[in-house]
Amino acid sequence: MVAPHFRTDSTVVEPFRDAEYPENPYPGARPDCSFVHVDGTGYPVLPDGTAPSGWRVVTDTERPCLNHWLATRGATPLHRRRPVLAYGSNVCPEKISWLRSELGLAGPAVVLRASCIDMAAVWSAGLRPRDGQRPAVLASAPGTVEQHAVWYATAQQRRVLDRCEGRGRRYRLVRLHRSHPVRLDDGTEPERLLAYTAADRGMTPLLVDGAPVRCSEVxxxxxLALDGTPAVGDGLRCTEIVGEPAPR
Structure with a gap:
């Protein structure tokens, strides 16, 4: 059975409120589109080669270039943000508002839908400290394709993600190698893509009968009822980032 948060629905083509995509149960619901998020509202983002940024924001009245939409809010343009793979609850609009209220996330969040090849979101051996739910962790999965997203994060936003993910304790920040392709809806592959992966044995993939369990399947x-053992590693080809990643 496919889990609800990964169900493929019709592409969203109009603005939406957080309440349409609740956070619980983890990893929460996610819109079937790229989007920008601010003030409890998500605005779909569509690829458009005629726009200077390559993307357009769908509002109630117009479809401005993404960079123009960001500029009108005094926000950092797309090309100065660093791509970070999001494969769990950070794709959920209500969770993004939680990051704002609880951890001080500032400014519009740019979340672009992406296809992840030869990788999968699988259930972790550990539990989430704040509510005891089982979180996702990234793992190598040859032959699979999953739909997730890429946050184009400002430096401040990425530091908030560091805090949320427990960087250095539960998760580590890495740069994924190109052997794990990630493609946006416009067909491009983000360069120097970051991701949060398991930092210790307690957060590695949970192995049940010797194999990880994909979040899309359970x-x-x-x-929470799974019984297994932590994997030795995640099989990913990546390089851990020490300190602040180089600016884009």
């Missing part, structure tokens, strides 16, 4: 309540 929902949260079933994941």
């Amino acid at each position: 929902e949260q309540y079933g994941a």
Whole structure:
């Protein structure tokens, strides 16, 4: 059975509110489109080669270039943000508002839908400290393709993600090698893509009968009941980032 948060629905083509995409149960619901998020509202983002940024924002009245939309809010343009793979709850609009209220996330969040090749979101051996739910962790999965997203994060936003993910304790920040392709809806592959992966044995993939369990196959309540052992590693080809990543 496919878990609800990964169900493929019709592409969203109009602005939406957080309440349409609740955070619980983890990893929450996600819109079937790229989007920008601010003030509890998500605005779909569509690829458009005629726009200077390559993307357009769908508002109630117009479809401005993404960089123009960001500029009108005094926000950092797309080309000065660093891409960070999001494969769990950070794709959920209501969770993004939680990052704002609880951890001080500032400015519009740019979340672009992406296809992840030869990687999968799988259930972790550890549990999330704040509510005891089982979180996702990234793992190598040859032959699979999953739909997730890439945050184009400002430096401040990425530091908030560091805090949320428990960087250095539960997760580590890495640069994924190109052997794990990630493609946006416009067909491009983000360069120097960052991701949060398991930092210690307690957060590595949970192995059940010797194999990890994909989040797309078992929902949260079933994941909590899984009985297995932590994997030795995640099989990813990546380089851990020490300190601040180089600016884009």
